[in-house]
Each structure stands twice: as C-alpha cells, then as structure tokens.
C-alpha cells in the first residue's frame with residue numbers, strides 16, 4: 001500500500017489466461033502463457049509503480065526462459081509476490097443465480113507451500129451478482145462473508161496478508177443507486193463477520209469493485225459519480241483500521257478504470273490508503289502492443305510501464321488524460 005504504487009493482478013487461471021491470449025489470436029498454450037507472464041514481470045522499471053503481483057498456482061511454479069522462478073524475479077525487484085487461492089465458484093444450492101467460492105479444504109497446507117515459494121499475500125474472490133430486485137440475497141452475502149473470513153484467518157495464521165475480494169459484478173442493467181446499496185450491504189456483512197472471528201483488520205486488504213451503474217444501464221456513471229458513491233460506500237462499511245483498499249477494474253475500459261481511480265483520489269485523503277489492483281485494465285494495452293511477436297516485446301513492456309505510471313498518477317489524483325495517448 002505504498003503511496004503511488006499499486007498491485008498487478010496477473011492471477012488469471014490457465015483458462016482465463018486463454019481469453020487474454022485470444023485478444024491477440026494466440027492459442028492458449030503453456031508457452032504462450034509463460035511468454036505473457038515473462039513480459040509482464042520482467043518489464044524494466046515497473047517496480048517504481050507496482051508493489052505486488054498476484055499470481056495463479058501454475059504461474060507461481062513457472063519461471064523465465066532462463067529458468068528463474070517468477071516469484072524470485074519479482075522479489076529481486078522489490079515486488080511482493082501474491083497468490084490467488086480460491087478455486088473458483090460453485091452454485092449455492094437453493095439460491096438460483098448465486099454462487100459461493102470454494103477452496104478452504106487443505107488451505108493451511110497450501111499456504112505453507114506458497115510461503116516457501118515466496119508468497120507473502122493472497123487473494124480470495126467472491127462473486128456477487130445484481131439481478132432485478134431479488135439478488136443478491138443476504139444468505140449468499142453471508143455465506144461468502146464466512147468463507148472470506150475463514151480464508152483470512154488461515155492466511156494470517158500462515159504469515160500471509162489476506163486480500164478479501166467481494167466483487168460486485170459490473171455486468172447488468174442496474175443503476176448506480178442499486179450498486180451502492182448492494183456494495184454497502186456486502187461490505188457491512190463482510191466486515192461484521194471478519195470482526196466476529198477476530199481477523200486482524202490492520203493486516204488485511206480489501207479488494208473492491210468501484211461503485212457504478214451496470215454496463216447495460218442507459219445512464220453510465222461519470223467519474224465524479226463513481227468517486228462519490230464509492231467513497232460513501234466505504235465510509236458506511238469499512239472500519240478505519242483496515243490496512244488498505246485496492247480496486248479491480250471489472251471489465252471497464254483501461255481509460256475509464258484509470259479516470260475513475262483518479263476521481264476517487266481527488267476526493268482527498270481517506271482513513272485507508274487506496275490504490276489499484278487491476279488485471280485487464282493493465283494487461284490489455286500491453287497485449288495489444290505485443291501481438292504475440294518477439295520483435296514487439298520492448299514496445300509492449302514500454303506500454304505496460306506507461307499504463308502503470310498513469311495508474312500510479314491516478315492513485316494520487318494526478319492523472320492527466322490529455323497527456324495520455326495510450327489508454328483507450
């Protein structure tokens with residue numbers, strides 16, 4: 001949570017990495033996934049703007065062409081390696097359209113191994129969908145809060161900082177007010193549960209969605225509306241001891257993610273440090289510059305550096321979109 005720095009979420013599962021590679025017409029093969037990660041992690045200078053990288057299990061066990069494990073590449077740059085540990089979602093029986101994340105079984109042992117591989121923080125993602133007037137139910141929010149809490153307890157006992165991520169999904173036709181109501185409720189239930197089970201809030205990071213109208217809503221939220229609704233939500237739900245708050249980009253364009261982060265930072269100092277932890281909004285411009293071609297790697301890494309720099313500036317409220325001809 002160092003000022004002016006953020007976290008790169010490079011924790012796509014092997015299947016989701018395939019969606020990124022498909023953007024540049026590359027098949028989802030181990031070699032292409034490894035190239036993609038090597039370009040990200042070895043980009044010169046990213047450590048000026050990136051303090052942590054979240055990886056997926058297979059990424060954590062892979063390395064550069066020269067054989068250096070990715071966690072060691074990052075640690076050598078002063079970037080803290082992190083690991084995504086939930087194993088994805090399954091249906092919540094009896095609650096149509098709602099899901100719960102799994103992965104608690106054997107987590108203590110997995111954390112011990114990840115710690116040995118270099119991980120010092122971890123992420124668990126819960127998925128919350130807004131649908132008409134019905135969803136999400138308090139039952140689903142509560143079940144996910146319990147799973148997030150149990151995960152956070154096990155992480156802290158293993159010496160690993162938990163990042164808890166209740167992602168309120170951007171897809172849908174809900175309006176801004178509904179997004180604010182749902183996010184506030186989800187976070188209130190989550191933090192009540194974390195406190196009930198004595199999770200150390202100072203040693204925990206919240207990874208949140210920004211509060212904004214769904215992508216199909218006719219009235220798309222402006223950066224100022226997003227900023228006000230998001231900060232209001234946090235003040236209604238997040239205890240001040242929490243170590244920090246980071247944002248996912250959630251399917252917003254890279255430019256919009258950065259503009260919204262900038263508007264949030266412009267509201268001034270908050271009780272928590274706040275920054276970015278984007279995946280798509282950071283990786284997509286780099287992928288488009290790379291196009292899977294070795295001769296484009298230097299340009300792709302420079303694009304990545306610029307994108308990280310713009311987000312660093314945005315986290316401080318100093319992003320100037322007139323000076324940006326990279327983010328779309």
Ligand code: 13P
Nearest residue numbers: 009248249250278279280
């Ligand atoms: P996006 O920024 O692409 O939403 O990914 C962040 C993340 O970690 C989602 O779980």
